[in-house]
Every structure is written in structure tokens, then in C-alpha cells.
Amino acid sequence: MSSRSIANRLEAARLALTNALAESELLTALAQCGYDEARLQQGKSHYESALAVWQSQQQKQSRRRAAVLACNQADAAATHPYMRSVKLCRILYRDDLVTYRALGLVGIRSRSFATKVAQMRLFYTTALGSPQILATLADYGVSESQLQADFALVAVLESARSRREVENGAVQDATQSRLQAFSALERWMGDFASIARLALEESPQRLEMLGLAHS
16 A cells, blocks of 8 residues: 555545534534444544554654665675775685685675675684784785774674664564554444445535545
């Protein structure tokens, strides 16, 4: 269901309930068919619940979009220096298979997040734990402090990924709540509309006030 469709359904419910409660002639006619003020207030409660959960879902979707963007940015920020160092080390250690393997340089870089991060962590922990590798890299303009800064970006990426998943879960929960609230509202409004058409079938202008004349 699109946001526009949801907004239209909410507005239809708001219009019908507000006018039914505000116009005494409408209220009198509807009360004779079982929709007195107390019952209409039940419908209003369904409307307010549906509105609240929809607004909450919209807010959570906005936070998820921000989290996805932040995760993508963190991924790019961590991947660029990592791949630069990987390419350099593949050149420097192409004839040193032991170090080549120790740095995890064999094979393609994984697209899987978990494996990709594991490859990154293996590379940095191995390089930072080896004075020989650090000395070699320093000769090519990659300092230990730079490697540490690049390694820190991996933790930032993991944190951003975790936040993205939290926001994904929040949106899923909000969507389920919205579906339940709208289902309850639409069941109530469906019964109300059917009874209102019977109660006001001789008064099309009153049906117009409820937004039901052409429904």
C-alpha cells in the first residue's frame, strides 16, 4: 500500500468520523442505527491508532534510510584504503607466499559482509603485528599510524552495519503494527459505511458530508 493510498484512507476516515460527531442531524440519524456518539468514538480511536502507527512507521523508515546511507558511506570509507594496501602488498609479497597467505591476499575479495570484514581484520592484524611488514610498508609511504587509522574504519563499518540492521528490524515491526491497525480501522469503517448508507439513503447530502455519496 503506497503512502498516498494510506494518506487517502486516513483522510476518508477522519472526514467521516469528524463530521458524524460534529453534525447533530447526522449524529441523530446514525444513532438510530446503532452508531451513537460512544460508538463513533470507538471508530475515532481506531483512526487515531492507525494514524499514530503510520506516522511512527514513516519516522522509522526515515531513520532506516539514514542508516543505509551511513552504512554505504562507511563501507566505501573502509574499503578504499584497504584495497589500496591489498594491491600494494600483492606487489610487494608476490614472491613471498608465506607472508602473502598470512595477509589473506589469496583469491578475490568477498562480497559477503562477514567474510569481507574477516579478510580486512586478518590483513590489518597481521600487518600491524609484524615489525617486518610494517617496516616494508613504511618504505612505500604507508605508516603504522595510517594502518591503524584504516583498521579503525573497519570497526566503524561494523557499527554502521549493526545500526542498519536495528533500523531494518524497527521498520518491520512498525509495518506489522501498521497492518494490524489499518485492518482494524478498515473493518470498522467498512461496517460504518454500509450502515450509514442505509441510515441516510434518503439524504444524499448527508452522505456527502461523510464522504460516502460516491463511494
